[in-house]
Amino acid sequence: MRVVLTGGGTGGHIYPALAIARQVTDAEPGSELLYIGSNRGLERELAAKEQIPFEAIEISGFRRSLSWENVRTILRFVRGVRRSKQLLRRFQPDIVVGTGGYVCGPVVYAAVKLGIPTVLHEQNVIPGLTNAFLSRYADLVAVSFPESSNNFPRAKRVLYTGNPRASQVVxxxxxxxxxxxxxxxxxxxxxxxxxxxxxxxxxxxxxxxxxxxxxxxxxxxxxxxxxxxxxxxxxxxxxxxxxxxxxxxxxxxxxxxxxxxxxxxxxxxxxxxxxxxxxxxxxxxxxxxxxxxxxxxxxxxxxxxxxxxxxxxxxxxxxxxxxxxxxxxxxxxxxxxxxxxxxxxxxxxxxxGKPDAAEAIYEAMCGLIRGQNF
Known part of the structure; x- marks a missing residue:
């Protein structure tokens, strides 16, 4: 399996992505991974510790008040989508998995535009701004809490899997x-x-x-x-x-x-x-x-x-x-x-608890790659 992972800023977004990466390589040794993140968060450092190749794009988040900085953010998003498409065409992934944070936006959006299967994972009961935006485009939204399902009314499919971090402690x-x-x-x-x-x-x-x-x-x-x-x-x-x-x-x-x-x-x-x-x-x-x-x-x-x-x-x-x-x-x-x-x-x-969360997400990824209709 060839998988692109994206998500960044804090460990809360990055660690679930790395848990999914570990599940993929445990299930399919020889799988190839690529992490696309930014240079502002922890993702480059944490991906390196897991020996996952890393590529960076430039992106920032929207401010919740009117600001000229939001215009710059839109321009960065457009450039980020263009850069993400280049990276995705080069790597040729079977699937793209996003776990939230601003950097997830242009990568998952680019994957959708290129026809690559996409999965989002939302860690919290109340979704982040990026995942809420992307949910209408992604093939599947995996959630950590059953209550989260109602917060994605425009998603094609929502699946309660739990948080893949759980699989590492059991x-x-x-x-x-x-x-x-x-x-x-x-x-x-x-x-x-x-x-x-x-x-x-x-x-x-x-x-x-x-x-x-x-x-x-x-x-x-x-x-x-x-x-x-x-x-x-x-x-x-x-x-x-x-x-x-x-x-x-x-x-x-x-x-x-x-x-x-x-x-x-x-x-x-x-x-x-x-x-x-x-x-x-x-x-x-x-x-x-x-x-x-x-x-x-x-x-x-x-x-x-x-x-x-x-x-x-x-x-x-x-x-x-x-x-x-x-x-x-x-x-x-x-x-x-x-x-x-x-x-x-x-x-x-x-x-x-959902100790099999990472496995559940992996199985859903396999289904999307095989073209199964959820």
Whole structure:
């Protein structure tokens, strides 16, 4: 199979594309891949780590207010479509897969104009601007949440597949995750992972600083791994030390985790933002979660994601404006110490998970290439 992948800006768009790439090469060794992105996002770096050839186009996003910059964006889009057609004619893909972000627009649009089968993947409940625009042209829109289907009224076909990131965590080795952290868990202990995204989140960090004395005073039974994000690590460590007479064995603070699937596989409970990739991983593992949506995202989509899990009984949502150390600590304890609630949330989380998401998308791609009528 020859596949062009496109999607960029943040990891939330790029990691699903890379998960699809991995599924394709696992299913069909010898497949050829090309990633088309921009030089502004993380996609060049992340594609290189996966040894996927990369080509760049220049593109920018529309501003939501009237601006002359939008005229320049239209011109960049036209040039981006022209450049994308050149790349697609040269590579001759069987299919083009877009996972959102502005760079996805001209690439998928060019593929449609050239008659190449196209798949979009939408990670969030509320679709991004680019995927909403492209959905009327693409052959298939794959969605991570069943509620998303109603948000693509002009799509030819919408398929609920889940997020392909989920497929990467289900086979991860939790024992290796614990070993990488230098931790051991007794049979009756639960591991709580607290994270704010790859670069961290100040509000979550501040609440964890306030939580540290509560963790130090707690009875045994819970251990915490707190992932600060590299930019916040030194200052956060300093502030936590100021709160403590002695460092508690139950608390591990790290700036970043490179083997996140393995660490998540060792967890009992997750405290996290509610980005789509994180929720895919959490539900694939059947983990209860406390979700703190970022208020600084387009269309407030993280709260929409989080509320879906909460309605289904898999998560507790705490808005950032209501967050502090005591509130978060009490929420953790109420879930971890209540065996019936913990088991119910675990079961509902697992029910929502789509661990075969990458395979489902791959099978849909194969069907489109074979010309199957969905």
């Amino acid at each position: 086979h991860a080795d939790g024992a290796r995750g614990l070993e990488s952290l230098g931790m051991r868990l007794a049979a009756d202990e639960k591991l709580v992972i607290v994270m704010g995204g790859s670069r961290g989140a100040k509000a979550i960090n501040d609440s964890m600083i306030e939580m540290a004395p509560l963790i130090a005073a707690q009875p045994s039974g819970l251990k915490f791994v707190f992932i600060t994000g590299q930019p916040y690590f030194e200052s956060t460590m300093s502030k936590i030390r100021e709160q403590l007479d002695a460092w508690p064995e139950a608390l591990k603070v790290v700036p970043y985790v490179h083997n996140m699937p393995e660490v998540l596989a060792a967890a009992s409970l997750i405290v996290s933002r509610s980005g789509a990739s994180s929720l895919a991983e959490i539900t694939a593992l059947g983990l209860p979660s406390i979700l703190i949506p970022s208020p600084n995202v387009t269309n407030n989509h993280q709260e929409a994601n989080a509320r879906w899990l909460e309605r289904e009984g898999a998560a507790k949502v705490i808005l950032e404006r209501d967050l502090d150390g005591r509130t978060l600590y009490d929420a953790v304890c109420r879930i971890a110490d209540d065996a019936i609630r913990f088991e119910h949330m675990s079961r509902m989380s697992k029910k929502l």
